[in-house]
Amino acid sequence: MTIVDTPPQRTLTTRPYVVSTVRQQTHDIVTVDIRPEREAIAFAPGQFDMIYVYGVGEAALSISSDPAAPQLLSHTIRAVGWVTRALNHLQPGTTIGVRGPYGRPWPLADAEGRDLVVIAGGIGLAPVRPALLAALAQRERFRRVVLLVGARSPRDLVFRDDLDVWAADPAIDVHVTVDSAVRGWVGRVGVVTKLIPAVPFDPEDAVALVCGPEVMMRFAAEGLIARGMPTDRIHVTLERNMRCGVGTCGHCQLGPTLLCRDGPVYAWPEVGELMSVREL
């Protein structure tokens, strides 16, 4: 299959992709793997697509698969409304629509020669997963690769297969914690941001990628800053209502920025203050 570099210019038109597998991650989260009917389009870690379900509508969804293989694209989707619920009940073989990729990716190159610290809360592991896969594929370019993962409970953990593989891999230092344990859970208990002070990495020479609920990202940034990380090496990815993905629908504004055009990945100094204004 041919892989092209740029998204098509007729940007509001969706392109058909066929669902190959639907993998249940948690009770309300699935990962849907899809293949393009025509050419595949290259993407960078952190970018998102607008995914269309026939007759139902579109939702902005981060790409959660390996950027080295854009011909098999995955999105990891929590059922919260019409479109995401429909996506949670797809059958293999079904056609869905895709437009994208859109948005500013994670600045992975900035982490080269440094420690890479990835912090994910809940489904927040999905948008950082392509960055982790890309980093592990060129492992020698980074010093430490550290992953902190938090979930509400063990049953809310996504990508458990990956977590098991990575836990056994000396190339990456994985720490998993849950807010509240259940019987049989032998791992850590507590919110993910509590791990930040003790995990080994060099705060003065590291880059952090953070994805999760906004409060979690605020605490994570505070924790990293408290350890001495320069604020502009902390990156977060934000979520707002999004209708077009190409900077014309006005829905994804956060003060001076448009998430689809200027984000969704931001350096902390660009959005930290904005995130603390209620109802902005």
Next chain:
Amino acid sequence: MELDAPVLLSVDDLDTLIATLRTDGYRVIGPTVRDGAIVHAELTGVGDLPRGWTDEQGPGSYRLHRRDDDALFGYAVGPSSPRRELLPPRHRLWTAVSDGDVGFRVREEEHVPAKLALLGVRGCELAAIAVQDRVFLHGLYEDQVYTANRQDLLLVAVECGTPSGSCFCASMGTGPGIDGGADLTLTELFDPHRFLTRAGSTRGQELLAQLDHTGAGAADQDERTHRMDAAAEQMGRHLDTTDLHDLLLGNLEHPRWDDVAERCLACTNCTLVCPTCFCTTMEDTTSLTGDEAYRDRRWDSCFALGFSHTGPGSVRSSTRARYRQWCTHKLATWIDQFGTSGCVGCGRCITWCPVGIDITEEVAAIRATDGRRAARTGASP
């Protein structure tokens, strides 16, 4: 851009201009009286223009009156704006056609370039088109629908001789006079009734060449200057734009937002009449049989509760947050996002607000009790 010396057109010449455009295949859209307001509609000739009418506007009020002359453009802007022609309130983007099973293919809507002429466009409206151009033409991608309507757009502008009680274009630097941006710019002059006309493009020059005009003299030019000076004096409202961006963004927690939220009905009127507002949403429907699924785009408003819906609920659930979003977007964050103010001072939002909320007054109130100054001096606002 002024290409040749100004000329004079008569009312009959203007009628010929409309006829010429229509013969050339243009749909000519301009002001006309309907249901007690001056709105945009297709024009067949000068007879469709609001001859001898004027408007009286203020916060929450709009009324038409008879003038004591035959002026064709003796009023300010009404509720319609060019925005409606360039990105219609609702339009189809594409249709998904089912293959009867679990597949579909996409049939794109054809966006044929429109032959559209807007007549009677004011300075504030030319500025508003330029603002929307930045969003739809000069952003990440060109918007296909907007481009189709915009690329061959012909603009016949009119300088404003009768600003309304809601107007503040002089504060925003968009009017009442016009310095280019249109193919033809007219200034209506009286005794005798005539139009001082300047071409702003080669298309404008070509149109003038087809008309039977006479040259304009120094006296005509002086009369224009005089009228524009008088119009600027007559501006119903004023907005102090000094440091406006930082003033508003430095006062995001100002108590005035609570105050205006008590009055605002979140009715969305202000956003629907504003010539620069560009927000849209998508709507998906299916045919009765389910064989086809349609994707339409329609205007949306930041005053609607659903506008900011995300998983955990609406980001801006209070009216305070929604008015603040609208006002700070227009006057401050628009500049960050698109390099220009999002307000051109047309006054529509003031006139068409059912409770008469006045953006110039809200800003003045914030300026009068600037929270930043209070923070610096330690006093409470």
